[in-house]
Amino acid sequence: MTPQLNYDVLVILDYYLPSRKAGGPVTTIVNLTELLGDEMRFLILTRRRDIDGKVYDHMPAGRIMRVGKADVIYLDDSKLTLRDLTQYAQLSGATTLYLNSFFSPLSFSFLLLRRLGQIKMDVILAPRGEFSRAAYVLKGAKKELYRQLVDRMGLLRGLRWQVSSAYEAQELKQILGERNDVMVAPDPFSVSQSHKTWTHDRDLIYLSRICRNKNLHYALQCLAKVRFPVSLDIYGPIEDTSYWEECQAHIKTLPSHVQVQYCGVLAHEQVRTTFSHYGAFLFPTGGENYGHVIPEALSAGTPVILSDRTPWRDFEEAGVGYVLPLEAPESFVAAVEVLVGHSPQEREAIGARCQAYAQAIEQQPQVRQQNIALFTQPFKRGQL
Structure with missing residues (x-):
């Protein structure tokens, strides 16, 4: 020594x-x-x-x-x-x-x-x-x-x-x-870039560790009730293999107009750019003390559909997404239908609000x- x-x-x-x-x-x-x-x-x-x-x-x-x-x-x-x-x-x-x-x-x-x-x-x-x-x-x-x-x-x-x-x-x-x-x-939050990057050319993203308390299965159950074509791309390490098997079983029962695929694990430098491609981040987590992935999504101009088990609260008031009770899955279904159904002009406007919200957090x-x-x-x- x-x-x-x-x-x-x-x-x-x-x-x-x-x-x-x-x-x-x-x-x-x-x-x-x-x-x-x-x-x-x-x-x-x-x-x-x-x-x-x-x-x-x-x-x-x-x-x-x-x-x-x-x-x-x-x-x-x-x-x-x-x-x-x-x-x-x-x-x-x-x-x-x-x-x-x-x-x-x-x-x-x-x-x-x-x-x-x-x-x-x-x-x-x-x-x-x-x-x-x-x-x-x-x-x-x-x-x-x-x-x-x-x-x-x-x-x-x-x-x-x-x-x-x-x-x-x-x-x-x-x-x-x-x-x-x-x-x-x-928890400090840092945005590596501040210029506009979003494209919103895809529907929904789930980005988190795949384990029970992150509630991916709940997201899939909600998607089963969405009435129009929608897609969900899943990113994140498979931490609990038995839980992932349960989620795969849910995926197999989804109606044909709901498309879900697993896209693997992202390097940190890929996260913000990947978020920018999606119309909304679907994250009905069972609990977060902070949840860095949430402001990361907002910094990419992507609105968040979030459970009420985190410190974040004012998304709907700020026009950057929804904070919803897990006891009301129908509210998640409605939020998906609203955000995915936005026109390109509406997505442009919400993207600007999301990015401004994230910058305010950082400062x-x-x-x-x-x-x-x-x-x-x-x-x-x-x-x-």
């Missing part, structure tokens, strides 16, 4: 760039380090593989690499022992430990090391939507048992919880009860202020 370094924040994340199969947390940390990387030094500790097990052979293990405005250490699974993690934490010199999952074994290891006094750092824990209704109910009994065990071991004392919205804070409260150690710091000054406060506001001291 080299002498102690002087990072401000040690970020613990199961997967990082070049991964894009691991979902929103990767994008969140990319955007966060780009936003604050000029005034804070971030060191990211992560696995040297993607969520599907693919190893990053081109990334040297255990060495510090510059990725954007952060430094990253990629570790093989054999180097994730408590001893190794202690050494890397001490090496970093960081005073703040930033955990990006509650249920990750990596997070548990660091919480345990802190409880045992092996590392002495302030801890911020961002559950990244793991306490949403749709996510928590999956293997819910095991999750609740684990949560109670971690709490009884005293691993949660004296840390700070981060949520990305008041909506996520309420979800956290429903499971953890009233807490005075929760801070709202919205919100409070996002930067709240994220700086997350790392700089003094912690409440108490017994660990």
